[in-house]
Amino acid sequence: MPDAPPTLRFLGAADTVTGSRYLVEAGGRRILVDCGLFQGYKKLRERNRADFPVDPASIDCVLLTHAHLDHSGYIPALVRDGFRGEVLCTPATRDLCELLLPDSGHLLEEEARYALRKGYSKHATPIPLYTEEDARASLRHIRTRPFDAAFEVGPGIRARFLHAGHILGAAQIHLEVQGIRLHFSGDLGRPHDPLMRAPAPLPACDVLVCESTYGNRVHPAMDPEQELAPVIRRVAARGGTIVVPAFAVGRAQALMLDIARLRQKGEIPPLPVFLNSPMAIDATELYRRHHDEHCVPETECSGMYGIATLVRTVEESIALNRRRGPMIILSASGMATGGRVLHHIAAFAPEPHNAILLSGYQAAGTRGAALAGGATSLRMFGREVPIRAEVVQLQSLSGHADAAELVAWMGAQRDAPAITYLTHGEPDAADALRLRVRHTLDRACRVPEHMERVALAAGSR
The missing domain is CATH 3.60.15.10 (Ribonuclease Z/Hydroxyacylglutathione hydrolase-like)
Structure with a gap:
């Protein structure tokens, strides 16, 4: 009416x-x-x-x-x-x-x-x-x-x-x-x-x-770099791989910024970093293009995106699962609801020297929430995958x-x-x-x- x-x-x-x-x-x-x-x-x-x-x-x-x-x-x-x-x-x-x-x-x-x-x-x-x-x-x-x-x-x-x-x-x-x-x-x-x-x-x-x-x-009054650094050092010291389910837009870029700054200050070892998400790779280029919307200096912006090896093809992604650490794999999706990160979790979660790093909010009912809650296995691809890797939920990266x-x-x-x-x-x-x-x-x-x-x-x- x-x-x-x-x-x-x-x-x-x-x-x-x-x-x-x-x-x-x-x-x-x-x-x-x-x-x-x-x-x-x-x-x-x-x-x-x-x-x-x-x-x-x-x-x-x-x-x-x-x-x-x-x-x-x-x-x-x-x-x-x-x-x-x-x-x-x-x-x-x-x-x-x-x-x-x-x-x-x-x-x-x-x-x-x-x-x-x-x-x-x-x-x-x-x-x-x-x-x-x-x-x-x-x-x-x-x-x-x-x-x-x-x-x-x-x-x-x-x-x-x-x-x-x-x-x-x-x-x-x-x-x-x-x-x-x-x-x-x-x-x-x-x-x-x-x-x-x-x-x-x-x-x-x-x-x-x-x-x-x-x-x-209330988010802890903690610098994200100082929360991230000990995890990287700890897992790298035992020769492990860190798998990071990361939102392709926003979180992947923030993590690369933190890792680049930590590496520059010598607070973490220079272990390889892989950005395994074509969408995150393309989104990163958009952060460069729309530079006026964020607060990172342009020179640092270019430098932080250069720390990662870009993984675009399925074949390259599969090859990562055969490689052993220490290394960091950033891959979508952020709550482990789908995408390439599921294959990385299936490959690395069963081994206790590895780690899964949850870098953002995990909605109830998602695999990410199950991991944060201490799940000992995840159902993926029609089977149960044992979770023996260390699971870390970062609190400061939001x-x-x-x-x-x-x-x-x-x-x-x-x-x-x-x-x-x-x-x-x-x-x-x-x-x-x-x-x-x-x-x-x-x-x-x-x-x-x-x-x-x-x-x-x-x-x-």
């Missing part, structure tokens, strides 16, 4: 740290903020296979905070199933989507073929969620807008991208919907990240949707603001929103942040439910 108040519907990331999708409906238009994949537990992944909650053809546009698959990875399926509008994002996010989305389609096809060949799928003919061709077709819908410049997405609806830190191109999204100011934090970076610039301050808003990934934790940093970011804006919704966090993390916001800032705050719809209004609680 044209006179109905604007609404916000939480189609994802409302009871989990994955599947970011928010639907804004106003004046007969539908704006989707983020279009991510659900990852982790099977019951969450099954949401990817369900029909989208609204007809994709009825969505007018998608606003994308950043390129990580839990925010962008469902776009190919949305386009395949009828979406015909524009996907609007920053230029660097567009460039990263051109890498991540086709790669995601390729991996989905590869996993389906492997499951068929090995016979471990419950389906007679495993079918990927979408294909590489679907992903490439969806890229034609992506259009860019610069940071800090307002643009219209419909009558009475204006949007603006603000820097979020986190990864290259990551944005907060500020929407003005029929006089109501609605702000999405996206994935918010850290104020003193060694690689990315600090997030922009929170602007005045009526409704805030804020992530809560680390809502129940691209997300912690609970204290999130509250400080919110509290710096004196004009408090009427309501804050906490999303993109596991239930315990989101609720812990809710209590912290209420007690520290004395602001109305709640954790929405999956598929919940709320009315938007200016200045009302």
